[in-house]
Amino acid sequence: MFFRDRGAVLQLRFLEDIVHRVLKLLPPEEAHRAGLALLRLRAVRIGETPRRLRVRTVIGEVSPPVGLAAGFDKTGRHVSSLAALGFGFVVAGSATLQARKGNVKPRIVRKGPDGLVNAMGLPNPGVKVFADNLRREVARAGIPVVASIAGSEVRELVECYEALRGVVAGVEVNLSSPSLSGATRLWSPEFIRELVAELSTVRWAPIILKVPPLARAELRTQILRAIEIWAGGGMDAVTAVNTLPVEEPRLSTGFGGLSGRQLKPHMLETVRAASKILEGRCELFAVGGLFTAEDVTEAFEAGARAVQIYTALALHGPRVVRNIRNGLIKLLDEKGAENIEELFPG
Ligand SMILES: Cc1cc2nc3c(=O)[nH]c(=O)nc-3n(C[C@H](O)[C@H](O)[C@H](O)COP(=O)(O)O)c2cc1C
Structure with missing residues (x-):
């Protein structure tokens, strides 16, 4: 624990709570920006994760097997501050070949206590600036960093992949944002x-x-066919899932992608189906509606090797990462297992 003294820890949690309550009063996009600025102060750190939570993946060892999903840090400038929250890995982006401003606001709204609907429209500084930002941040992060890239042409995606050469531990190809038009062609x-x-x-x-x-x-x-082609072509992993397209009149676009609690059954269905197709040829990362260690356990049982979260962090703050980590350690103790890989050999 970074703050060894128990009193200091309680004080820190209290402060974290107050900050979180204040941020909740702001519109979601402003709350997000303020949260990222506060993170740069590095007031919250949860310290070393026990090796019992270590899992070997295609992007390296991750401990805990819980990462931050794409979209939270679209610029790559905040990766090391986010790593300090106790994630096992961070996915930054999505970046596109050219910079994008994204959609007109409002482009993100809360949906009930545990959900968001967004139509950000992939705002990002373009892959060159993104790669430069990551070059500065990756070593300081001290955990595997994955870059997410998006585009609707093969040539664009290959150029983005090339622009990141030597910078990150892996690249996630995002063809699944509701903001990308022409889903039928892309898939x-x-x-x-x-x-x-x-x-x-x-x-x-x-x-x-x-x-x-x-x-x-x-x-x-x-x-499902695309997943088969991906694995058959010798690619490394699949992340399931992106947000679910829904109508949302409060957004400037009138529609967006739903994330959070209501996405979990869809995530589990997709992870199970993908796991059946992959038969161990590719690794699976699960993302969608994960809030607790129990949720994460369900994702592992469905076939995931590691998980990612977004909405839980955005709505409930850094304590979510700490709670999941502590919950996983408790689960190992209850099951008498030495480590996560023993419990979920997958
Ligand atoms: C505001 C917002 C922006 C997002 N931006 C991206 C993105 O740029 N690229 C991407 O692949 N996924 C993006 N996502 C999707 C998340 O990475 C994740 O797949 C989804 O939110 C489901 O996980 P969750 O229920 O834990 O939030 C975004 C999600 C939200 C809420």
Whole structure:
């Protein structure tokens, strides 16, 4: 523990609580910006994670097997502050080839106590600036950092992948943001096959495909087929899932992607289906509606090797990471298991 003295720890938790309550009063995007600025002060650190929570993955050892999902740090400037919250890895981005301003505000709203709907429109500084930011941050982070890239042309995605050469431990390809138009083309076997072929020729780090939930009947078969092509082409991992497209009149776009509690059943369905197809050929990262150690355990049982969270951190603050970590240690003790890999050998 960073603050060894118990009194100091309680004081810190109290402060964390107050900050969290104040941030909750702000509109979500302003709260997010203020939260990131506060994190740079490095007041909250949860210290070393016990080796019992270590899991070996394609991006390296992660401990705990809980990472921050893409979208929280879209610029790559906050990776080391976020790492200090106790994550086992951080996914930064998504970055596109050219900088994007994103959609007009409001582009993110709260949905009940445990959900968000966003239509950010992939605002980011462009992959060159993103890579420069990450170059400064990765070593300071001290944990594996993954870069998320997005685009709707194979050529763009390959250029983004190349721009990050030597900078990160892995690259997550985001074809699943509701902001990317033309989902039917992006998830067609032809597009995925060409993407796999082109990325294979320049491969320098593990490549992870981020898929949407299987909820949309018209895309379901295509997504499952894409996962098969991805694994068959020798790629490294799959992350399931991105947000679920829903109508939302409070957003400037009138629709957005739902995240948080209500996404969990969709995530579990997608992870189970992907796990069946992959048969261990690719690793699986689960993301969507994970708030507690029990949720994370369900994701492991469904076939995930590690998990990512976003909405839980955004709505409930850094204590979520600490609680999940402590919950996983408690689970190991209850089951009499030495470590996570013994409990979920997957
Ligand atoms: C405001 C916001 C922005 C996001 N931006 C991205 C993004 O740029 N790239 C991406 O792959 N996923 C993005 N996501 C999706 C998350 O990474 C994650 O897949 C999703 O929110 C489900 O996890 P959760 O329920 O823990 O939030 C974003 C989510 C939110 C709420």
